[in-house]
Each structure stands twice: as structure tokens, then as C-alpha cells.
Amino acid sequence: MNKNIVLIGLSGCGKSTVGAALSRRLKMLFVDMDTYIARKEGKTVREIFEENGEAYFRTAETEAAKNLSEIGGKVIATGGGVVLNAENIEHLKKNGIIVFLDRTPDEILQKLNLSIRPLLAENKEKLYEMDAVRRPLYEQSADLSVRGASSVAETAEKLEKAIRPFLEQN
Ligand code: S3P
Numbered sequence: 001m002n003k004n005i006v007l008i009g010l011s012g013c014g015k016s017t018v019g020a021a022l023s024r025r026l027k028m029l030f031v032d033m034d035t036y037i038a039r040k041e042g043k044t045v046r047e048i049f050e051e052n053g054e055a056y057f058r059t060a061e062t063e064a065a066k067n068l069s070e071i072g073g074k075v076i077a078t079g080g081g082v083v084l085n086a087e088n089i090e091h092l093k094k095n096g097i098i099v100f101l102d103r104t105p106d107e108i109l110q111k112l113n114l115s116i117r118p119l120l121a122e123n124k125e126k127l128y129e130m131d132a133v134r135r136p137l138y139e140q141s142a143d144l145s146v147r148g149a150s151s152v153a154e155t156a157e158k159l160e161k162a163i164r165p166f167l168e169q170n
Contacts, residue, residue, distance in 0.1 A: 001030060001167050003072045004096035008138055010131060011080035012111070013103040014148055014155060019077035021156035026167075029074040037064050044073045045079075058085065065091040071097065079131065083137035093141075097166050099159065102144035107148065130161070 005022065007015040013038055016032050024032035034045050041048055044131045047059045059078060065088040072095045082088045092098060105127040139145065146162050149155040 001026065001073060002071075003166075004069065004074045004076050004092070005077045005099045005163060006078060006092045007101050008078050008134060008141060009080065009084060009099060009105065010105065010127065010138075010150040011100035012108040012127070013080075013101050014152065015077040015080075015101055017152045018101060018155045018159065019075045021152050022159050023075035025156055025160050030077070031068060031074050032077045032080050033061070033064050033068065034077075036068065036076050037061060040064070048053065059084075061086055062091075067091075069095045069137065080134070083134055083141050085109070089141045095161065099163065100138045100145040100146055101155070101159075102138070102145050103148040 005019075005026075005028070008023075009015055013031070016034075020030050020139060022028075037048070037057070038044050041052075041060060043051070045057065048060070058081070060156070062085055063079075065082065069075070069091040076096070078092070079152050080086075082092075089098065109124060109127060143166070144162055146155070146159050148160055
């Protein structure tokens with residue numbers, strides 16, 4: 001697989017855990033975009049939001065989308081807000097297949113650890129607002145959509161099956 005497989009979807013939908021599992025199944029590298037940004041900045045995403053503000057984070061996110069798109073062959077888990085800037089998706093599409101990992105806010109809230117999600121920590125209702133704003137963007141950005149299953153392993157298997165036709169072409 002020469003292209004990247006880029007997972008998009010709401011905060012807490014499982015992009016990082018499922019992405020890591022998928023990368024092991026496909027024997028591809030795994031990169032979590034938030035971890036990549038945090039390493040570059042030398043602080044956690046939460047600290048970036050608190051100390052530098054969201055606009056600063058969004059600029060770093062676009063830089064990361066550009067850099068990570070230069071070379072294919074990776075599974076990339078993005079942050080939930082990556083679709084807010086069309087430039088991010090343009091970069092990621094150049095060398096990648098965009099996959100929407102679709103889970104509803106209700107499904108996410110049953111499991112989510114809110115303490116590590118700065119935009120959601122104070123207000124769970126935000127997830128419903130985010131879903132309303134972002135779902136159309138996820139849908140229009142994605143080459144394919146996969147509904148989250150009940151376990152990480154099952155979702156990774158579903159994703160692999162959905163991606164297989166693309167793997168054969170690329
Ligand atoms: C964000 C989601 C986070 C992280 C940042 C902003 C968002 O990633 O990128 O806190 O705008 O939804 P996750 O989707 O992994 O929570």
C-alpha cells in the first residue's frame with residue numbers, strides 16, 4: 001500500500017485505537033497526528049490549547065497534515081477537528097484514502113474518557129454540537145465510511161475489509 005489510510009471522525013470515536021490495530025493488521029506504520037503535534041511542540045495537546053490557544057493548535061495541525069502527507073504507507077489517526085480546514089483535507093487526500101470512522105455521540109459518550117479531551121471536558125453537549133457541524137464535513141471529505149463496531153478488533157477488521165478494494169488498486 002503506497003498511500004496513507006487517514007482516519008477521520010468525532011473525538012472519541014476510536015481513531016487512535018482502531019488505527020493502531022489496523023496498522024498492525026496491514027503491517028503499515030501508525031501515526032497519531034495529535035501525538036505527532038505534541039512531540040513537535042514538546043507539550044500535550046491539552047497544554048497547547050491552554051497555553052497557546054486553539055488557533056495555534058490549528059496552525060500546527062495544518063503543518064502536520066502537510067508533512068505527514070509527503071510520504072504514503074502509513075495509517076494516520078487525525079484529531080476530530082481536522083475537517084474544519086479544507087486545506088488539511090487537500091493535503092491528506094494527495095497521498096491518502098480518507099476513511100470516516102462513524103460513531104454517534106451517544107455511542108461515544110458511553111465510553112469516552114472526557115478528562116483528556118480539552119474541548120469536551122467541560123461540556124458533554126459539545127459533542128452533539130460538534131456532530132451537527134462536523135458530520136457533513138466528515139461525509140464530504142471521506143472516500144469511504146465505516147460504522148464503528150462493538151470492539152476495537154472488530155472495527156479494525158471491518159475497516160480492513162472496506163479498504164481492501166483500495167489496497168488492490170494502490
Ligand atoms: C479536537 C479533537 C482532539 C484534538 C484536539 C481538538 C477537536 O482529537 O485534536 O483536542 O477539535 O475535535 P481527538 O479527536 O483524538 O479527540
